[in-house]
Amino acid sequence: MQSDLNILEIINKTVDQLSEPQSYDQVCHEHRLGEPLPSTEKLARIVNMLREILFPGYFGNTSLRPNTIKHYMGVYVDELFELLSEQILAGLCFTCENPEEVDFQERSRYAQSVASDFISFLPEIRRKLVGDVETAFVGDPAAKSASEVIFCYPAIRAISNYRIANQLLKLEVPLIPRIIAEMAHSETGIDIHPKAEIGEGFTIDHGTGVVIGSTCIIGNNVKLYQGVTLGAKSFSLDEDGNPIKGVPRHPIVEDNVIIYAQATILGRITIGKNSIIGGNVWVTNNIAPNSKIVQFKARETAFSDGAGI
Template identity: 85%
Template sequence: MQSDSKILAKINQTVDRLSDPESYDLVCHEHRLGEPLPSTEKLAKIVNMIREILFPGYFGTTSLRPNTIKHYMGVYVDELFELLSEQIMAGLCFTCKNPHEVDMQERNRHAQMLASEFIAYLPEIRRKLVADVDTAFVGDPAAQSQSEVIFCYPAIRAISNYRIANQLLKLEVPLIPRIISEMAHSETGIDIHPKAEIGESFTIDHGTGVVIGSTCIIGNNVKLYQGVTLGAKSFPLDEDGNPIKGVPRHPIVEDGVIIYAQATILGRVTVGANSVVGGNVWVTNNVPPNSKIVQFKARETSFSDGAGI
């Protein structure tokens, strides 16, 4: 058996190696004293609070009673403002490239202004989500009510996070929108980049495995099924061989399109309005409006001793 001194020496050596700056240079953020750090726990609380504000009676513990709802809304919105201002501030600090030139009081006021602008947009987010919920209800014979959709359908949670993150991104809040969208990815298996542009009355049936890339543009009344990928074919490189950022490389899906399970649509192609893309189809070219894209029909054939395979 190893002596206590040898065990202690091993532990100390490990601590020294883990503390070596060269070992974490690319994956560690140097925290500056007095600046808040983004917190996934606090952001999860923020998302749950926003869901409770948008859908009172469904998330959290708030009861939808006319005589108390305004009180609860006031309390929650006030708390949301404080929490969100802090996390926006953390995102601004975390991504700052010239921290010594920044007035922290001015940055804090900017964070509060962004939080207030986001909160002012909450009624519009609710309006869009109500349309998303109703579309899911109308399009699914198994749904008994809009309430069941809100309570049970993972797509509503993922789309809620997307619409929250997308608005924060439009306000130029750094980092925080991506964390919020990845929370929904972990919770539901639905991966929607917050930069994607998605229209109204959007729904995802079942949902698991859906991927929507950052430069996707999706119109109104679009329905996706599980496993659909709206992705990129490749990444253009600059003269040094590094990926060029910000190039539109994901599909455009126009109004009224239905895309069935496991379909893969890659590149900056357009799926025309009111088209149907069948399951397990691979699409890398434009699809005209009112089209129906399906697999070749199955063929029946027989083989003898492997002949013909």
Template identity: 65%
Template sequence: MTAFRYPTILQKTIKELTSEESYREVCHTHYYEHPMPSSDKLAEAVNLFREIIFPGYFGDSPVRSESINYYVGVNTERLFEVLNTQILAGLCFACDANDEEALINNKKNAYDLAVKFIAQLPEIRRLLITDVDVAFVGDPAAKSKGEVIFCYPAIRAISNYRMAHALLSIGVPIIPRIISEMAHSETGIDIHPQAQIDESFTIDHGTGVVIGATSIIGKNVKLFQGVTLGAKSFPLDDDGNPIKGIARHPIVEDNVVIYAQATILGRITIGKGSVVGGNVWVTNTIKPDSKIVQFKPRDLLYSEGGGI
């Protein structure tokens, strides 16, 4: 029996891929006992979060008044366990050395952060109830709030956002971004977890919506599909690198409606009560109670031959 030999091309490829010059920029050093973030475990955490926030809608166990304490208790305890491990993974992901003392501190911090997140669940539920209510009231096609909770991609994306934002607000690294990008992949709605979004928020249809990191959105705001709350080109430092950490996305005040495919760019303010029409490009602040629509040219005159 002839022993297997790597073909020359395999040997050459492996040598190139394992050269430090090749992998230096894309390799994450994994230190001993440092857990890595897990997409599967975070998917479990998101599903548990939904079961707790909307009991009876998700999961396999039926919910009745006499069993809800047990149902919510078991799921909350499991969510705490999963998040404790994943928050630790997020903290360790930022470590640049195999430091035993730092690992011990990260374990303590992860536990404390998981506790802080669990304490926010009642407020997150309150916010999501307002999001469900406004989506139901604002959509004549919705037959029930249950349909909104089960079926609407906006509620799925906003749920992930509210979970991710709560984690980010207490100082959890990288895990919030993974959770928000899970919803982005699933729904086509891209909400950065750093964005600040008040209650009664909804997105009609949803696909293609982008909400940048430093966006601030007030109460009772409604977006339609394809809306972008984005930034203009970044200012550069003396070395030509983009300056990060500056407020560069729009502020949308209370009771604003922004229709499909509108693009709002830069640190501008859309005043409360305003309506922004579809397919418009807005780069300047809009006063309260304004109505912005596309420019409508006067009717064109055509000759009998069909020319203008």
């Protein structure tokens, strides 16, 4: 058993080690006094509020009626504007390389402008989500109603976060979109990078383990099952051996494609429209439109470019 003196020495030594700059220079963010930091708690509140706005009456504790919905929408949007402006500002400050040169008041006004621009896209985000819900309902015989899909299906939560994060990213908001996307990843097990481009009528059945990379392009009316990976095959390296970022390296999935469970699609390849990719297959070359790829026929399937999988 350690004596009180030994315990104190151990604690003091550990504090000294943890305070050495070389031990934390890669994992420490230094910020100016008064500079806001992104808050996962506040971002969670923003996401929950957006779900209330996008799906009125389904999330939160408010009982909406036709004669009260405009009032509550006004209250929600006002609060959303304040919270989102604050978190956008925090993201801008957090990623600023030369904070001492930044006009904080000007940056704050810019954050408010971006927040208002994002709010103007909410009707369009809702329109797309309505299509996603309808696709999930029509495509699943187990679903009894669209309400069940909204309440219960993890895909709707993940796709909602994606469409929110994707719009923020298009408005050049740093950091915050990735945090929102990773919240859905933690909540549902579905990993959709906010930079991916996904068309309308998108659905994921079951969903756990789905991965969609940052440079993926997905068309309209695409359906994925659990465990599908739309990933990168390899990374181009610079002369120093470091990965070159920003290069398209994930698949393009065209309209009306179905990809079944545990399929792995890698690299900047194209899955042609109206194709069906069976479960547990590994695809690294282009697939012609109207193809059907399954394990036992994989080597027999012909492609328009002569490539196999």
